[in-house]
Amino acid sequence: MTPATTLLTPTDCALILIDQQAGLAFGVGSIDRQTLVANTVALTRTAVAFSLPIVVSTSASKVYSGPLMPPIHAVIPGVQPIERRNMNVWEDATAQAAVVATGRRRLLISGLLSEACVTFCALSALADGYDVLVVADACGGLTTTSHELALRRLEAAGAKLTSWIQVLLELQRDWTRHETYDAARAIVEAHGGGYGIGLAYSRDMIHPV
Template sequence: MANTATLTDISAVTASPSPDLLTPDNCAVLFIDHQPQMFFGTGSGDRTAIINATVGLAKAAKTFDVPTVLSTVAAESFSGPLLPPLAAVFPGQEIVDRTSMNAWEDVPFVEAVKATGRKKLVIAGLWTEVCVVLPTLSALAQGYEVYVVTDASGGVSPQAHEHAVQRMVQAGAVPVTWLQVLLEFQRDWARTETYGAVTDVVKEHGGAYGLGLVYAHAVIGEHAAG
């Protein structure tokens, strides 16, 4: 009898995931200032890797139909257009252009976030120490939960990036990576409706893990687990 009760308890627990988990139904993804001029000044990590992570995150949001807000700063006068591979994931979507470094001080941006109806915000942007940290602190102060995608963000130096991440964590933000977000959305390889799209994103942007999936699918078959 004791063993049966234990199994029942375990089943009840696994059927009720933690409210802290990100799901396609409880969050919005915000991309802030992934623009040429901002990339020129990014020195915290490999810029190609940041671009790869950014586009991977975008495809994760697109695959699961997660509300997404795209924003730029001074696109026509200084920073240039939104990263083309990022814009290509969301063709025709409005891009909120601002003059303020803190996106949360821009009314159209905040209205776009509020229109998603989500209280969990997944944020990535350039630079970490300005255009990510400022809206993150502002959103936290207004009761939002913020998850910062650190590998899809970059600062002017490693110290600037790391100190900004530390500051946000101390304020209550949660650091994540783009692949973590994608797999947290999927969470079960038996979800066949998104399995193919998720594995395609991993193959294209997941580095060695993606190559592993290519190999597994070639040797084992298309239904090999991720």
């Protein structure tokens, strides 16, 4: 098993997207919804750029929650969401099997809602010996307080909290890694706020080799 203190690498982790659906996003009060979607898109683009396995699971897509949100689906049009009835990915045989099949023991989790589906999956994966990182700014809770309490519970159980930009920078680590440079830089420029503006400026004004 990969030690929990080692840095992420593209060969040791997989991304799980849980219930990133509009019907659930309507109830999110812990983060601006547009920011939530943008962060999740950035995280998903990062997973694609570094060739991470991606498992997508949805619930109640036909009766309440709707499909995987279109901006996220546009990044991974070839990934088929696994529909569940259970709130917990780990208690759905098909979804759990898809995670196990990646062969990765480090899981990056993004999803809705923090208090339920994210927490349940993370706790169950931890119990099975996985190293779990919750991408907290790509998760949403019903309220700021309940979201933060869920994260505190997860951290106390052994999960690590991270952000989409930390995931990207940790996977890239060296801007001379040419095979992922262009994709990583494009993601930061599109979603990285002031840091992205700075990268775009340096590209246009300094003309790095």
